Amino acid sequence: MKLLHEVLDTMRLSNGAYVASPSKDYSYVWIRDVCYTVLPYLPRPCDRYERAYHALLDLLRRYEWKIDIHTRQKPEYLYEYIHARYTPDLVEIDQPWGHAQNDAIGLFLWGVAQGVYHGKPVLRDKKDREIIEKLVRYLGCVRYWDHADNGMWEENMEIHASSVGACVSGLKAVRLLADVPEEWIHQGERTLQRLLPFESATKEVDLALLSLVYPHQVVSRGMARQILERVSRRLERDRGIIRYEGDRYYHAGTEAQWCFGFPWMGLCWSWLGEQAKVREYSEKTRSILPPDGRLPELYIGGTDQPNGNTPLAWAVAMAMLLLDQAGCEAVSKAG
Structure with missing residues (x-):
């Protein structure tokens, strides 16, 4: 797999994150894409996994003020959500986008927990742990279990089983790292029972x-x-x-x-x-x-x-x- 590793390295940034693709349209950092991209490195003795999560934690720390607002007040407009994509230097892009992507936040939480369980130094300090706590409260504030979001494909607003499931997974995974109300997990599980095997009201079968x-x-x-x-x-x-x-x-x-x-x-x-x-x-x-x-x-x-x-x-x-x-x-x- 050395060849594929070398290909991935061509998209790796000096800050540890990855662009989705070197193409003109995709040379940005997506939270979801980075989390999937570094999965091969989870069990490997190298620092690519934790460096990627450090980069994502850094961008979340930069926009902690936004997360703070939306642990108390549900976002109304798409730009108010935690953004889905960023410039290579981890800055929000001032352009309309389908940023309501709860699955990316759930996946990020899951990935942090997996890194910790595998002995990776994913969490560097108290502030990183505070960000995890705040992301948990963010998902509770938006009521992810009955919240229409843009989903994995960044398209129309619906309740997506893939988004709900990612949040259930992420919240379960960080229970030893953060205070997670069990009812928030149960609410998501009930939504999955209602939706599955469909993805959403308009999509019976979906790759997500x-x-x-x-x-x-x-x-x-x-x-x-x-x-x-x-x-x-x-x-x-x-x-x-x-x-x-x-x-x-x-x-x-x-x-x-x-x-x-x-x-x-x-x-x-x-x-x-x-x-x-x-x-x-x-x-x-x-x-x-x-x-x-x-x-x-x-x-x-x-x-x-x-x-x-x-x-x-x-x-x-x-x-x-x-x-x-x-x-x-x-x-x-x-x-």
Whole structure:
């Protein structure tokens, strides 16, 4: 996986964060993308994981005044939310955007806790711990369990199962690091029971639902299998997985096929212990991985042409995770 690691390093900034892609449109720092991008480094003896979280904590400390306001007062306008993306030097971008993305905050909390549990020096001081406490109160203030947000794809405001599940996961994970009212977790779990297996009122099946299986693991084995089978049956294509039926992003007759869909499916099946499925999606991932390792965001709908967001850090990281896991399995069998 050295090649994929080298590709990721081309998108790593001196402050430890990562741009989503070196492309013109994506050369920004997204909280969610950074958290997914550094997952391969969670168990590894290097500092890339904690350095990335230190960068994200630094930007949250810079905008602590905003978090303070919205631990008491629910945001009304999108710019009032914790922003989803930043410049490479971690400054908010003064441009209208779908910043209501509770899943990114839930994922961040989960990632901090995972780093701590793996012995990573993610939290540096008392102020970092205070930021975690305030993010917990932020999610409570917005009432994430019945709150319409922009979701993982930064689009229309709805209650998204993937956003609710990420918050449930994050709040559970930081219970040993912060004061988390149990009722806030239970409220989210009740919303998931009501929504699943649908993603939202308008989307029955959505690629974002995979996050409930991996990395968040907030659904039962039966529900996980149902989600994976529905995604495979309705969204899987030759070069990736479409986000949802009728998606208009890079649509050219049919929906765009997202490359991280294949490794993501493999990682979900791995959690379920289905090694035959892990091998299947490892091969599918290899089939779309370019020789230079620069895995694109997607293939434009109905074509073999990748879009300009190449490589996409999140996609490269997912491929790295799955292929590393598949390689370890092969070594184990050979032994």
